[in-house]
Amino acid sequence: MRAIQGAIRVQFEITRHNVMDYYWMLLIPFFALIFMAVLVQSGRSDLLAYALVGPLLVGVGQMAFYVASEVLSRDRETQTLELELATPAPFALVVASRTMLLTSAGLLGFAESWLVARVVFNETIEVHHAGVLVASLVATTFAAAGTAVITSALFSLTRSARSMQNTVTYPLYVLAGVMVPAAFLPDWLEPVSKVIFLSWSADLLRDALSAESVNDFAPRLGAVLGLGAAALVAGSLLLGRMVDHLRHQGRLGI
Amino acid sequence: MNTLRVLRYAFETGWAEFRQDTWPPGWILRTAAQAAFFAMLGQLLDSPERLEYLVIGNMVVVGALATAIAVPQSTWDRFEGTYPLVVAAPSSILFPTLGRTSSRLVGAFLTSVIAFVILSWLFTIPRPWPEILALVPLLALTCFGTYCLMLFLGAVANYRPNVRNLVHNIATMSLMAFCGVNLPVSYWPGWIEVIAHGLPITHGLLAVRELLAGGAAGSILENAGLELLVAAAWLALAALVMDRMAESGRADGSIEFVG
Numbered sequence: 001m002r003a004i005q006g007a008i009r010v011q012f013e014i015t016r017h018n019v020m021d022y023y024w025m026l027l028i029p030f031f032a033l034i035f036m037a038v039l040v041q042s043g044r045s046d047l048l049a050y051a052l053v054g055p056l057l058v059g060v061g062q063m064a065f066y067v068a069s070e071v072l073s074r075d076r077e078t079q080t081l082e083l084e085l086a087t088p089a090p091f092a093l094v095v096a097s098r099t100m101l102l103t104s105a106g107l108l109g110f111a112e113s114w115l116v117a118r119v120v121f122n123e124t125i126e127v128h129h130a131g132v133l134v135a136s137l138v139a140t141t142f143a144a145a146g147t148a149v150i151t152s153a154l155f156s157l158t159r160s161a162r163s164m165q166n167t168v169t170y171p172l173y174v175l176a177g178v179m180v181p182a183a184f185l186p187d188w189l190e191p192v193s194k195v196i197f198l199s200w201s202a203d204l205l206r207d208a209l210s211a212e213s214v215n216d217f218a219p220r221l222g223a224v225l226g227l228g229a230a231a232l233v234a235g236s237l238l239l240g241r242m243v244d245h246l247r248h249q250g251r252l253g254i
Numbered sequence: 255m256n257t258l259r260v261l262r263y264a265f266e267t268g269w270a271e272f273r274q275d276t277w278p279p280g281w282i283l284r285t286a287a288q289a290a291f292f293a294m295l296g297q298l299l300d301s302p303e304r305l306e307y308l309v310i311g312n313m314v315v316v317g318a319l320a321t322a323i324a325v326p327q328s329t330w331d332r333f334e335g336t337y338p339l340v341v342a343a344p345s346s347i348l349f350p351t352l353g354r355t356s357s358r359l360v361g362a363f364l365t366s367v368i369a370f371v372i373l374s375w376l377f378t379i380p381r382p383w384p385e386i387l388a389l390v391p392l393l394a395l396t397c398f399g400t401y402c403l404m405l406f407l408g409a410v411a412n413y414r415p416n417v418r419n420l421v422h423n424i425a426t427m428s429l430m431a432f433c434g435v436n437l438p439v440s441y442w443p444g445w446i447e448v449i450a451h452g453l454p455i456t457h458g459l460l461a462v463r464e465l466l467a468g469g470a471a472g473s474i475l476e477n478a479g480l481e482l483l484v485a486a487a488w489l490a491l492a493a494l495v496m497d498r499m500a501e502s503g504r505a506d507g508s509i510e511f512v513g
Contacts, residue, residue: 023420030427034436035295038308041437042299050298167280170287180294 003089007097024062031055032113049209052113054179059109060144068099068148072156092236099148104141133208143197143228149235153242197227260345264353272357286372289316311435313373317366321401324355325422328408329415341500348493359401366393399454399485406492412499457481
């Protein structure tokens with residue numbers, strides 16, 4: 001527990017002093033503004049909840065892929081990775097706690113998008129199923145943090161993995177139906193959508209904001225948590241391999 | 255002659271960086287997905303007209319916005335410690351910056367073309383022949399206009415290099431929101447509309463929309479001319495700010511500091 005607290009505290013202090021760690025959250029209102037303006041101009045204010053979920057998940061995704069994924073490569077740059085590994089705290093737990101803090105910052109996108117709807121368009125987006133919303137947000141943050149453990153290990157190993165950072169984000173958002181449901185994609189892409197936790201999260205969050213009852217809540221939430229747990233396990237194994245590889249080559253701090 | 259040599263060497267540096275940063279298959283995938291991400295709103299609205307509007311806007315803007323890398327790139331000399339050397343050189347700082355960042359202009363133009371080819375095929379956007387050939391200079395012009403704005407912002411970002419990414423991302427999101435990409439400029443309040451007419455993309459994109467809709471050549475040329483005028487204004491401003499930045503850095507000794 002102390003290791004988790006310490007890791008979160010360290011990451012909070014690092015992030016607090018670095019605008020590059022949270023600038024994505026300053027951009028989320030622009031996403032909400034664009035999506036909501038298109039819907040309102042087209043006379044479809046009834047779809048505004050979609051324009052809240054989209055920017056929210058883009059925020060969580062960007063925090064995971066662009067910020068949380070950088071924690072280890074930044075540790076290597078600042079030569080603190082060796083110190084981190086020398087402590088008795090489990091390394092994977094420390095990394096997961098740090099990525100969890102960063103991805104949870106993406107949840108601010110909910111408040112930002114809600115406020116854009118209220119202040120700019122004078123529309124109130126109602127939460128019809130608060131329990132579903134809270135559980136989905138927590139599960140989404142967990143899954144994003146687990147995924148970021150994998151990418152942080154990859155990015156710290158090689159610079160070429162960075163091109164993946166720019167490549168995968170938008171295809172993932174399209175395939176996951178973050179803004180426009182994946183049902184609008186060709187049928188043959190459906191199996192791909194199902195293995196992306198964001199697609200389950202997007203559907204659950206839209207349902208939480210819809211007046212209709214939520215069907216199959218538990219298995220769908222389980223899918224988000226299961227994909228997150230699988231990512232976390234894979235990420236922890238990858239971290240171990242990454243550390244062994246760097247130790248073997250004597251490049252931990254280089 | 256010397257200026258040309260400076261431009262050439264700087265371009266070669268920028269081109270090497272561009273090749274190192276870019277993985278073509280990933281770049282094509284991202285380009286198409288980014289444009290589709292916004293354009294698919296038209297499918298959600300179940301409106302062919304809205305879909306066409308969104309597709310055209312986003313396939314043009316995705317290339318133009320690829321020039322935004324010129325903002326952080328203009329500050330890289332600060333981080334690499336080479337900025338004082340560039341300022342101390344007898345050439346104006348404008349030319350090495352132009353040469354180094356213009357490599358991204360080539361990439362941006364190609365991005366626009368690729369986005370057009372993929373998205374017009376995916377969403378069956380009209381491609382009137384031979385009028386479609388005029389799309390090539392219009393896409394190049396829109397990319398150039400955006401690049402000039404990014405050069406200006408890059409010069410300003412040199413005052414606070416640590417916020418370079420924030421600057422270029424706010425700029426790109428603002429252009430996407432207010433310049434007629436996803437909805438007409440006239441949707442916004444009058445004061446935003448006035449500002450939008452002084453920004454790149456607004457007129458170039460209008461020209462592209464008119465071209466694809468079979469509009470009159472005179473109107474297309476007028477909008478292209480306005481886009482060029484806007485580009486020239488931002489380029490002139492960029493040149494002014496760049497030199498002032500270098501001079502003030504030399505005067506107060508902050509030239510070697512980043513922060």
